[in-house]
Amino acid sequence: MGRTLDSLLARNIEWVRKKTQSDPRFFARMAAQQKPNYLWIGCSDSRVTANDVLELEPGQVFVHRNIANVVHTSDLNILSVLEFAVEHLQVQHIIVCGHYGCGGIERVFAPERGELFDHWLQPVSMFYRKHRAIFDALPPRQRLDRMCEVNIEMQVRRLAATPIVENAWIRGQELHLHGWIYTIGSGLLRDIGPHVSSVAERDLLPSIDLCVQQDTGSRSSSEGEQRSLFEALTEQN
Numbered sequence: 001m002g003r004t005l006d007s008l009l010a011r012n013i014e015w016v017r018k019k020t021q022s023d024p025r026f027f028a029r030m031a032a033q034q035k036p037n038y039l040w041i042g043c044s045d046s047r048v049t050a051n052d053v054l055e056l057e058p059g060q061v062f063v064h065r066n067i068a069n070v071v072h073t074s075d076l077n078i079l080s081v082l083e084f085a086v087e088h089l090q091v092q093h094i095i096v097c098g099h100y101g102c103g104g105i106e107r108v109f110a111p112e113r114g115e116l117f118d119h120w121l122q123p124v125s126m127f128y129r130k131h132r133a134i135f136d137a138l139p140p141r142q143r144l145d146r147m148c149e150v151n152i153e154m155q156v157r158r159l160a161a162t163p164i165v166e167n168a169w170i171r172g173q174e175l176h177l178h179g180w181i182y183t184i185g186s187g188l189l190r191d192i193g194p195h196v197s198s199v200a201e202r203d204l205l206p207s208i209d210l211c212v213q214q215d216t217g218s219r220s221s222s223e224g225e226q227r228s229l230f231e232a233l234t235e236q237n
């Protein structure tokens, strides 16, 4: 491969050709406006791409991704995306979607710290260290799965605590927060919560410390449920 990415640009032309063939008005429609109803906050992992896993067209989901789908309330990037999505696009749903086997989350178990992304992961690693006895009692794979799930729960709560989301609720805007997890090996998504749709619901959530102390198993063990749903749907089609 040379200095230019001609093969990728050629793929783009092929994509435009196929898209126009199947839907001649597609690009004209896209240029007119975007009206997504969802904001997706996901991991930067190259295998977890919102439009693909949701089978949505361009224009249907507004996307923010970073390592381990962390909601930092000092991150201008995520706050700007959030503000634009909530106040201008008026999305009704925000999905925080993590995934099992997340390399970012795995890093919080490492004894060494000091890379830039250790700063990024600090809230997650501090939470792990606080509840280390609970997490370390699990076998390694389950420990990672559980930490991936808990991280999603933590980030939904952090999102619910932002003034942007809180003000939307106070204004009476319909806005639902969701916590989902993706299994790379099966392609399946699962809703693991929490669901938060108002200030009152947010304030009623038990503390995340309590959740971790009371529920120590990983939900990945219930992946069977998700698979039977998938099989039932496949049989119907």
Ligand SMILES: [Zn+2]
Residues within 6 Å of the ligand: 043, 044, 045, 067, 068, 099, 101, 102, 103, 104, 105
């Ligand atoms: Zn990840």
